[in-house]
Amino acid sequence: MAALKRVVAIIGSGGVGIASARRLAGGRTLLLADASNERLQSALSTLRKEGYEPSGHILDVTNSSAVEQFAKQAAEEGPLDVVVHTAGVNPVSFSAKQIYDINLVGTANVIDAFQPHVGVGTSMICVASMAGHLAMGSISAALQKHFALSPISSLLTHQELSNNVEPGMAYTIAKAANILRVQAAAKAYGDQGARINSVSPGIIYTVMGKDELEGPTGHMIKAMVDASAMKRVGTGDDVSKVVAFLAGPESAYVTGSDILVDGLLSFETRTSALLTLFQVDKRLRRNGFSLSFYLRLRSNVYVEGVDDGLIRM
């Protein structure tokens, strides 16, 4: 009897999911899952035209028993090699509650559901975001511990956590929670010979990234991208290369880690521009000025409370 092929399961069939499939699926059994049938069918068709043979699975990551069922099914296909969790939603089109449910709880569901099925050599990679790095310093130690260790049933129950925040803020908090949850899971995964890590992209030119670039704060994001070290947005392929590194033997001693894939955008954001610019933009607009006016003056003018290079969230 022929040996079973090793398995790669990819959750989220958007830009990063497809790019990860291209990099990882050769010679492996590929399962591709998404909540949206339209997105899933489009990804399946793209990959099949390129010679891959993925099976498609409708899966909403907020449904823990469905995620458990999917994890079981993936493990039954053969030895589980790689799990890439890319499903998520952005703050342009979704509410804070949806972001907490999908990005925060959904990721915890995936981590917990696959844990019983991982074994020696399995590598899970969860896609977080540079936004998580921006939020981390503003989250109390108590809330960080809660995100890392709380059972999923009480994950959204914490006195410092409210749905009554801007979706953008919920997104940064959820992504910080992802990074913490991955770190905390690494011990249990390690006990089974498996590894788990996250990657934190900057702005990536996928459906989600395009939404943000075309959204109400797109002009601010573009200004930040121009000011960053690489002066460009990332591609799904940029992210998938790091996913592949974390999936493979070159990263055998890396677990519980997060790798930024952002062309230094988060550093630029933290030290000088985005949040400062958001604040300046808001303040200037209130006073009838534009951001470009501020930028022309920036080298000469000190704007009290926002020009000190600190983020306030």
Ligand SMILES: NC(=O)c1ccc[n+]([C@@H]2O[C@H](COP(=O)([O-])OP(=O)(O)OC[C@H]3O[C@@H](n4cnc5c(N)ncnc54)[C@H](O)[C@@H]3O)[C@@H](O)[C@H]2O)c1
């Ligand atoms: N694109 C960016 O600029 C960017 C930046 C930082 C982080 N990220 C993160 O990268 C990951 C991948 O994003 P992408 O750029 O590929 O976006 P994308 O929009 O192309 O793909 C995301 C996919 O997740 C699916 N999805 C949404 N809710 C789901 C649910 N409840 N269950 C299952 N699937 C669901 C969507 O249908 C979509 O196909 C996300 O977690 C995102 O937050 C993206």
